[in-house]
Amino acid sequence: MSIKTVPQDMLKAVIEGFGRDRANLIPMLQRLQEHLGFISPQAVAAAAERLGLSESTVYSVASFYTQFRFKPVGRNIIKACRGTACHVGGGERILSELERQLGIKPGETTSDLEYTLDTVACIGACALAPVVLINDEIYGRTSTSRILDAVARQKKAGVSCACRP
């Protein structure tokens, strides 16, 4: 398991950086997710307390936005772009093949916590469609076979992140 157990005081430190104004709710949730990888029930409770809101209000806002997730994520996050240019260029085929290969649907994580599959509405690199993000690296002008190769390479090498500056 790569998910860090987050000490309560770290959670507190993130939250205390924000004022008690409701307008801070979304930025606060964004920072919490940055630190935790997802929005945990403790994070919801802490945010609610800080801003004087009910937990259900915090949850209702968080669940509205696609950015927030409520389950731990895998070591590798694969995001397929679902923009129009990517669709026209065969992006849907790439996504369905990834689903088949990993055995999960978008939004889900493999049981070994290795991969999380997700989609993004459009990352704005339409001229290089179809586009897939693996962790922070963007693969442009890509194809199903290239993405599957990249995933296979990572599996083999056991690397957790292919990010580059």
Next chain:
Amino acid sequence: MPPVTNFTALQAESKADWQTLIQSQTPHILIGTATCGKVSGAMSILDAIGMTLDKLGLKATVTQVGCFGMCYAEPVMDIALPGMPRISYGFMTPQKAGQIIEDYIINGNPRPELALCTIGQGKVEGIPTFEEMPMLKGQIRIALRNCGHINPLRIGHYIARGGYAGLYRALSQLTPQQVIDEITTSGLRGRGGAGFPTGQKWQFCRDAKSTTKYVICNADEGDPGAFMDRSILEGDPHSVIEGIIIAAYAIGAAEGYLYVRAEYPLAVSTVKHAIDQARQHSLLGRNILGSGFDFNIHVKEGAGAFVCGEETALIASIEGKRGIPRSRPPFPAVSGLWGKPTNINNVKTLAMASYILDNNAATFESLGTEKSKGTCVFALAGNIRHMGLIEVAMGTPLKEVIYGIGGGIPKNKSLKAVQIGGPSGGCLPADMSHIGLDYESLVQSGAIMGSGGMIAMDESNCMVDVARYFLSFVQAESCGKCTPCRLGTRQMLNILERITRGDGRLEDIPLLESLARVIKSTSLCALGGTSPNPVLTTLRYFRDEYEAHIVEKRCPAGVCKALISYTIVNQKCNGCKLCVKACPAQAITFAGKRQPVLLNEKLCNRCGICLDVCKLDAVAVS
């Protein structure tokens, strides 16, 4: 009006620095490192440039710039030598970049065969000039005026090219009312899609009675297929910031918000950097340029909801609520953020406003058509040769953009349709390409300007599938508040899915049309109200394709999985085994050397990988 100080000195200093940079005796290398450049590998080119310079012991200035618009040729590297025009090289690889630097800077060979075009005065034998380059010919760049020319992280570059002069003019010579009048005279209309006159919008907000007012820049570019806002924010953030400050001065706001998508991390960091710089130079904050005008900008990152592009939903999101639109009136100009009068403009609108204040209204007004003034920015993508960002005068015929600037359709295929305006827009058939690109003509054709995404489609694209795609997008992004959008689009999507599965019925077509009518007239906001457009336009122009799916159970373009099958063209296949190795379903088997492979249709899951990998064109879809 208190005197405005400092600016002339700042401007003179920036201009002097800029002159030193562009007239310097050391070579100047520019590299496009916007998102599109980075995706194509610009950072490794940047490393290669550094290594080559070290290896050769050369001194050169290296500047990172935004995207020039020629995304199809990314990564792009430019070299400007003293006394020579800047030469742009496309499709760079680290090896090529190193070689060009050596050949051109050391040996004086500009390698014309690798160059795209020259920029600036003078000509280099064998290389087209900026004006002769097919993709740039016919473009008039206003919103994109600095993209690719300046380092977005250097405020001085922007000021040297005329930046903040419009704000200076507004603060030192014009009253807020005169600023609004100038915008009104220019004929600028909102570039976010609806095309509402910007001057009038500012006037409403100015006339609203309240001591607290807000300005918001809507940079939540959620439209799939559009990336111009990202490119402007990454390549020229100050043009937008200047526009926001001018708008704030005009309506009397002391605080502003820039609401930008979190999916654009580079745009977010560039904008934040630019805001800090503007503050350091007294262009933001208290007592701007000594004029007595106070104004501040906050950056808010969106959290991934398409509906937040709608202004009332965007306001709710800033307030920390679910991004759900509300009915209007009251319009935000009367009651917006925290119930105060609020003016919301798109990125392009604000970038154009700062240009207008610098160059006066007449220059802008002289461009375009009678009712649509100025220029429009389009993101060209899909099946087209020159993908990227372009800016043309309003009213430019669609075919000029597709065949002239866009270079036509690759792989000897023909244009089938152009999708304009994202999920709110429509698909225009190839024979409509004579229409002009302005608000009125587009609405008449059934499409809309939208935020300016333009996707070219060729014969390999199925229009029913495209309509289904847009509906699935809207269905996923609907906020769920109003029934027509939440359930109506669900019904339309169900029907379209059924048709693409081969279970369509003839009565589905009138049913789709009646659902579309109801959703259009009863939805709360524009997301729902315009969502049937892709279906309506495809039904209007491509009805035969729907009928082929329903009656003949056939997908003419070979896209809809349930209706197609893959076969191996025996005459073309030489048994090279590429597809055998690639097929994830093990549906293809090797039969022997120089013999065509065998495809088991029962195992085939129609993923199309064989089609991708085959170099002999030996996979057919029927």
